[in-house]
Amino acid sequence: MVSRFSLNELLALNGQSDLSENVYFSDFQFDSRNIVQGENSIFFCFESNREKAIAYINQAYERNVRIFVTSFEYSLPNSIFIRVEKPIQLLQKFAKFHLNKFHSIKKIGITGSNGKTIVKEWIYSALKDDYRIVRSPKSYNSQIGLPISVLETNNTHQMGIFECGISKPNEMLNLEDILQPEIGILTMIGDAHQENFKDEKELISEKIILFKNSKIIIYNSDNKLVKQEIESRYKTKKLISFGKNSDAEIQLISCVNKKLEVKIHSEIVIFDVKYQDEASVNNYLTVIALLSELNLSMDKIRSKISNLEAVEMRLEIKQGIYNSVLLNDTFNADLQSLKIALEKLQNQNNAKKMVFITDIYENTKDKEYLYTEVFNLLNKYNLHSVICIGSSILSYSHLSKNKIEEYFSTEDAIKGFDVKNIENSAVLFKGSRKFQLEKLVKLFEKQSHDTILEVDLQSIVHNLKVFKSQLDETTKVMVMVKANSYGTGSYEISEVLQHHKVDYLGVAYADEGAKLREQGIFLPIMVMNPEQNSYETIIEYNLEPEIYSFRVLELFLKKLREKTITKAYPIHLKIDTGMHRLGFSENEVERLVHQLKNDSNVFVKSIFTHLASTDENDQVFTKYQLNAFDKAYQTITKELNYFPIKHALNSHGIINFSDYQYDMVRLGIGIYGFVSDDRIQQKLENVVTLKTKISQIKSILEKESVGYNRRFIADKQIKIATLPIGYADGISRKLGNGRFSVLIKGKKAETVGSVCMDMMMVNVSEIECEEGDEVIVYNEKNSIKEVADLCETIPYEILTSISSRVKRIFLKES
Numbered sequence: 001m002v003s004r005f006s007l008n009e010l011l012a013l014n015g016q017s018d019l020s021e022n023v024y025f026s027d028f029q030f031d032s033r034n035i036v037q038g039e040n041s042i043f044f045c046f047e048s049n050r051e052k053a054i055a056y057i058n059q060a061y062e063r064n065v066r067i068f069v070t071s072f073e074y075s076l077p078n079s080i081f082i083r084v085e086k087p088i089q090l091l092q093k094f095a096k097f098h099l100n101k102f103h104s105i106k107k108i109g110i111t112g113s114n115g116k117t118i119v120k121e122w123i124y125s126a127l128k129d130d131y132r133i134v135r136s137p138k139s140y141n142s143q144i145g146l147p148i149s150v151l152e153t154n155n156t157h158q159m160g161i162f163e164c165g166i167s168k169p170n171e172m173l174n175l176e177d178i179l180q181p182e183i184g185i186l187t188m189i190g191d192a193h194q195e196n197f198k199d200e201k202e203l204i205s206e207k208i209i210l211f212k213n214s215k216i217i218i219y220n221s222d223n224k225l226v227k228q229e230i231e232s233r234y235k236t237k238k239l240i241s242f243g244k245n246s247d248a249e250i251q252l253i254s255c256v257n258k259k260l261e262v263k264i265h266s267e268i269v270i271f272d273v274k275y276q277d278e279a280s281v282n283n284y285l286t287v288i289a290l291l292s293e294l295n296l297s298m299d300k301i302r303s304k305i306s307n308l309e310a311v312e313m314r315l316e317i318k319q320g321i322y323n324s325v326l327l328n329d330t331f332n333a334d335l336q337s338l339k340i341a342l343e344k345l346q347n348q349n350n351a352k353k354m355v356f357i358t359d360i361y362e363n364t365k366d367k368e369y370l371y372t373e374v375f376n377l378l379n380k381y382n383l384h385s386v387i388c389i390g391s392s393i394l395s396y397s398h399l400s401k402n403k404i405e406e407y408f409s410t411e412d413a414i415k416g417f418d419v420k421n422i423e424n425s426a427v428l429f430k431g432s433r434k435f436q437l438e439k440l441v442k443l444f445e446k447q448s449h450d451t452i453l454e455v456d457l458q459s460i461v462h463n464l465k466v467f468k469s470q471l472d473e474t475t476k477v478m479v480m481v482k483a484n485s486y487g488t489g490s491y492e493i494s495e496v497l498q499h500h501k502v503d504y505l506g507v508a509y510a511d512e513g514a515k516l517r518e519q520g521i522f523l524p525i526m527v528m529n530p531e532q533n534s535y536e537t538i539i540e541y542n543l544e545p546e547i548y549s550f551r552v553l554e555l556f557l558k559k560l561r562e563k564t565i566t567k568a569y570p571i572h573l574k575i576d577t578g579m580h581r582l583g584f585s586e587n588e589v590e591r592l593v594h595q596l597k598n599d600s601n602v603f604v605k606s607i608f609t610h611l612a613s614t615d616e617n618d619q620v621f622t623k624y625q626l627n628a629f630d631k632a633y634q635t636i637t638k639e640l641n642y643f644p645i646k647h648a649l650n651s652h653g654i655i656n657f658s659d660y661q662y663d664m665v666r667l668g669i670g671i672y673g674f675v676s677d678d679r680i681q682q683k684l685e686n687v688v689t690l691k692t693k694i695s696q697i698k699s700i701l702e703k704e705s706v707g708y709n710r711r712f713i714a715d716k717q718i719k720i721a722t723l724p725i726g727y728a729d730g731i732s733r734k735l736g737n738g739r740f741s742v743l744i745k746g747k748k749a750e751t752v753g754s755v756c757m758d759m760m761m762v763n764v765s766e767i768e769c770e771e772g773d774e775v776i777v778y779n780e781k782n783s784i785k786e787v788a789d790l791c792e793t794i795p796y797e798i799l800t801s802i803s804s805r806v807k808r809i810f811l812k813e814s
């Protein structure tokens, strides 16, 4: 049964009386862009800016939503509008009310800084044959995420596993109130994302509010603060601790050679495990603690632990052959994640969309219900075709309204599917792990080298938030996506930024902007270097030029006249206040404004300047520049009689001179994860990971040499690995001869000899590795910042020199 929600019940919670005829809904919507068929939905509008909110409501209305919760008075034909002060609070109240209908469900609440999602997924996979479980999809754990997760609960569920995450003090109480878990789990507390908390103690103390009404608490007692806070506040509860310390109930003895040795109630138990890094060991112990609390036999626990697999939470987006885009989400398949993956597919620009889907494993006896839901979901989308793989899903494929192709196994599909069909499509691969759909994905992938640059789009979004938190809410943000978004990849970054509603994009050249337009980017785009022969392109693609001299102004005006464009064209005025690169100098401003006043063919969309030393924090010079800019802006606007957007700050300007954010800022390097300020750097997430694979491993004897000019001579026998990446890929020759190390199996391997054009050699004498193993060249641990120091340059240069022949792969949270 589709869980249907009653509008009268919702109204009652809001203190309103019943409708004469009750209305039911089954879906909750928050993002109007993601709505496909809104018929049975209720739309909660969280946007506080009225103008934006109305745009979202209208979009939802066009998509057939007829029930709305808003914070202001509004109405549309044949619709119900519920007005509340805070829509989010009504959602939370409703979630609590809903969950309370299911008294017998065992509720588990997970919080902590790291590992919440993995622990949740591991518990789920360990218990899914014993209980019918509802759980948070992905890492939905916020003030909105938890209510959405909880609202998935229905009367078939016996257990609910929910993540609770907070980013500020005073948030946990809300989540606790909704969930009230019987069993509380605290995963690792790290120092990541602590920005809004005074210290670790405050963070812990806030997180464990989740356990206020719990009977049982599972936690790592190696962390002294955790131990102290939990044991003092929750003396009367059943406390199950784990860790290395000898007081722990579940005591870690050792973890070597994939054997995890644990002392449980004075008995030593050995578990076979697949992973033995510290984080995984902690997660294993957490799951062991829970399973033994649920009275599973030790044999059963051992078998379940040995089967736990890495949790892949990100959906990979890759370029496919025949100009296709592949969305690889082949790590799990359940209804919830299918829903989210389909939304991601919908957001792709390709008109033609296809889905490969396998049998779905959910613990339900009612397969008919399951597959009815699967096809209900798929039917909402207008797909070119759905390729079903597996005998279970085939029995229900008649439910599809989309065109169907059928295969019993992935092998059959590999043989039978006509690859040409994916031409120009966006293709989603959604399957249970068992089906190994990734084999198909491999086949469809554009032929690639072993060297790839992974770009984490979630981290871009995170970093955007970090910078926004430094700004006033009304300050607009232009993100610089010039030079292929600092080398990371132009369209994908811009698409994410557009989705997250930045105000402007900035490119260096017109053709960069044109390409973005062709791929469907509709945000306003400023072109900083509008070359004379690119004015056609600028106008054709609705780009906005930076005007930095009278020459450029006159030429551009001439072009507008030539094209008989009469509506005032948007331009941006660059004032040179001391950078001495491009721009009108201060003494040209008067003449400039005079000219502009007499020409109605253009209007000044913005006026800006660029600061020369914001990261050096050169207060005196920067203030001098800002002062000159203020004056120029005043002179211009006094005459113009309108107020163009005023902007000056780049990334480091935002950090060091936020008082001068004016109407807009121009964010660049910071969003890609690099700043010189340590405090902000800590808050940023790593965006790029450069990876390759070992091509060959060989032994080098004493006195033998490696590489050109025999720059390396072995003084003892060593083992080297040859990597298929060289200076043509962007690895500076300055990094050769031991000055830099890559990471293989988490260990450092120093360069040996000089870096060649397409290859380099590293020392792997101390590392157990094989040909084909993954090699990390840059990531958060092997930071581009350090590499920049080694090369006597800045991260900008390292990042933008990663060659375009290195394939980019984009990661999104799936």
Ligand SMILES: *Cc1c(COP(=O)(O)O)cnc(C)c1O
Residues within 6 Å of the ligand: 480, 528, 610, 649, 650, 651, 652, 666, 667, 668, 669, 670
């Ligand atoms: C590149 C650029 C920026 C962004 O600078 P970051 O240091 O990367 O933040 C801002 N404004 C202009 C004019 C630029 O050229």
